[in-house]
Structures are given as C-alpha cells and as structure tokens.
Amino acid sequence: MKANLAIDFSPLKRYPDFRRLWLSGLISYFGSMFTYVALPFQVKELTNSFLAVGLIGLVEIIPLVVFGLYGGVLADHMDRKKMIWATEFAALFLSAILLINALLPEPKLALIYIVAALFSAVDGLQRPSADAILPRLVEHKDLPAASALMSLRWQIGMVAGPALAGVLISVAGVPAGYILDILTYFLSLTILIRVRSVPPIEVNEKPAFSSLVAGVKYATSRKDLMGTYLVDLSAMFFAMPTALYPFWADQVNAPWALGFFYAAGTIGSLLVTVTSGWVKSYTKHGRAIFLAALGWGVAITLAGLVNNLALILLFLILAGASDMVSALFRSVLWNQSIPDEFRGRLAGVELISYSVGPLGGQTRAGFTAERTSLRTSVVSGGLLCIGFVCFFTALLPDFRKYDSKSNKFAISEAKKRKTAPNN
Secondary structure, eight states: HHHHHHHOOHHHOOHHHHHHHHHHHHHHHHHHHHHHHHHHHHHHHHHHOOHHHHHHHHHHHHHHHHHHHHHHHHHTTTTHHHHHHHHHHHHHEEEEHHHHHSSSOOOOOOHHHHHHHHHHHHHHHHHHHHHHHHHHHSSSGGGHHHHHHHHHHHHHHHHHHHHHHHHHHHHHHHHHHHHHHHHHHHHHHHHHHHHHHOOOSSOSSSSSSHHHHHHHHHHHEEEEEEHOOOHHHHHHHHOOOGGHHHHHHHHTGGEEEGHHHHHHHHHHHHHHHHGGGGGGGGOOOOHHHHHHHHHHHHHHHHHHHHHHHHHHHHHHHHHHHHHHHHHHHHHHHHHSSSSHHHHHHHHHHHIIIIIIHHHHHHHHHHHHHHHHOOOHHHHHHHHHHHHHHHHHHOHHHHHHHTTTTTHHHHHHHHHHHHHSSOO
C-alpha cells in the first residue's frame, strides 16, 4: 500500500532534461514567492486598502488572457525551451524594476501596478510552453508521475517561499525580497540553458490569429475539456481569498502569521502530492476533479466561518489539498488526451482557466470585503463556488463521465506516443 501511495520520483532519474527543467523551475519559483508576498504587502503598507490590494489581480487579468493565448500559439510554432528561457530573463528584468522602485524615498504605486501587469504578460507567454514541453520530455506512461513532480516543485517553493519571505520582509524590508528573487532568476537561467531544444514537431502555418482560432475550436469541441476549464474557473473565481490574507492575519491579531496564511494551502497540496502514487491508477478523472473542486468550496466556506487562527489554517490546508487533487487530474487529463500539435494553444486556454480565475477572484474578494466584510466575502465566495461547480458538472456529462481507459482521445494519444514517445 505504501508503495502505491508514495510519489514516484523515477522521471527525475530517467530523463535528464526533465530533471534540469524541474530544478530550474524549483529555484525560480522559490524566489518568485518573495515577490509574490512583497507585492501585496507593499501595496497594503502604501494604501491600507482592501480594494487597492485586490486591484493587483485586476490589472493582471487582461495581459494574462491576451499574452496567454498568444503564448499558446507560439508554443506550437517555436522552440518551447527557448520561450521559457527568454521569458525567465524578462521576469528578472521586471524584478529589478520593482527593487529600484522599492528603494525610492516614496515608491510609486502606479509603477507597481504597471510591473504587475507586465509580469502577468510575461507569465502568459511562458506558461503555455512550460506546460506543453512536458509530454516532449517524458514518455506517455510517465506523465502522471511527472505531473505530480511538477506540482511538488511548485509546492516546495510555495511552502518555503512565503514563510521565509514573511520573516525576511519583516526584518529587512520589501527590497530584500526583490533582491532574493533576482538572485534566484540568475541561477535558474544558468540551469535552464542546459535543457535540450524542443522545437515543434510539425509546423504547417505561421503563428497567426487563425491558428489561435483553430485551437479554441478544438477546445470547445471537447466537452470533457470544457468541463475542466469551467469547473476550475468557477472554484478559483468565487473562492480565492488570497488578496484578503494581509487583512485576515490582522483581524485574528496574528500579523506574524501572514506567511502561514500563504503557505497553508500549499501544505495541503504537498500532503496530497507526496501521497500521489494512486493517481496513475485512478482513471475516472472527471469525477475526481468535480469532488476536489467541491471540497475546495466547502473548506473555504468553513475557513470564513471561524475566528480561531489554528482552525482557519486547518481549513486552508484542506482547501489546498482539494485543489491539488483537482490540479493533478486536470494536468494528467490534458497531457494524456491533447495532441501535441494543439498542446501549446490549449495550454494557453488552460492558463486562462487556472490563472484568470484566481486573479479575478482576488478582485472579487477585495471588492466584496470592501463593501461588506471580510467574513462575508470569504463565506459567500465558498458558497458560490459550490453552486457553480455542481451546475457545470451537471451540465457537461462528457466531463463528469471522463475515464482515461475509455476516452477515445486518451486512447488515441497513447497509441501515437507509444511509437514516438520523445520526438
């Protein structure tokens, strides 16, 4: 039983390029978490406004949508490794701008919003290539294990990064967080350059709007994929209270615990990931995603109903665990059933579902808290999440009934990749 539950590390041993990509991303993401905490903290210190912090998410939405979709097109027409490297370098440059601004006697709030929007654009360009590169670096049968390892990479950074960032920023100030982020980008780029090139297998057209349209048409033609997008979008938009964390920590008289608010969800995610060996043997992915999204909504609702710090963090941990179950099965479903010629463009669509939802959710949470209260914002968001997740699951039976053993797209891709697993 233990062998079945334990996370499978074998892809890190079997695939050197995957190992380098994994390590590079681990270092980069760890450093990015310092900016992730420093940015809203700096805005809170400058404005002391729920809405001002929530607006960070709002300014990030449009660049993420536009450049995420275009990044998906580029991922199907350009070398995916080079796209990741170029966007990492651009992110380093943006972190340097934040550092310079933070060192000014009076940091410019408008510049923070502008850089946040540019970060979102760079992220939109990078993530489709980062997601689409995975099926090209590991074999089809190892995709569930590789997806879990990619999640583990994210979780290590998310657990360690915010907790340490909270301490560093409280002791040395916001600029220290930006400095550490810049240093980790340099190290990440050094490792990433050793990953082999991953050019497109076949390109029949230049990157163009028509190519994007073709990708969107493919996505909308598959109701199983649409279910994964809509269910996750609903969960993240209505029940993402991240923008409220600085105020929530103050409300329970524990400003020192801010880093733990950010880290709690990832602790739950980490617990799921390190026991994710069972994922490769559970084939009813649609059901798993539905139940996990439902669990997220319930946990967020309960977190909003209590005032005790330990209970709030416990429910946020349970929410993170639920979210990770959903993320693992969505990733496996996407990577095992989408053809490589569409993988980049659909990664752009996926980016909207799992990133725009949280960004919009930050704005929704901040606006609702500003007009009502923090508790009302959190609890109402959790209840709306539950309602919409149930609605879309009932509306899309192809999603609800998805089983990798019988789904025609998953079966077709498995056959194709068996003959050419690492093109």
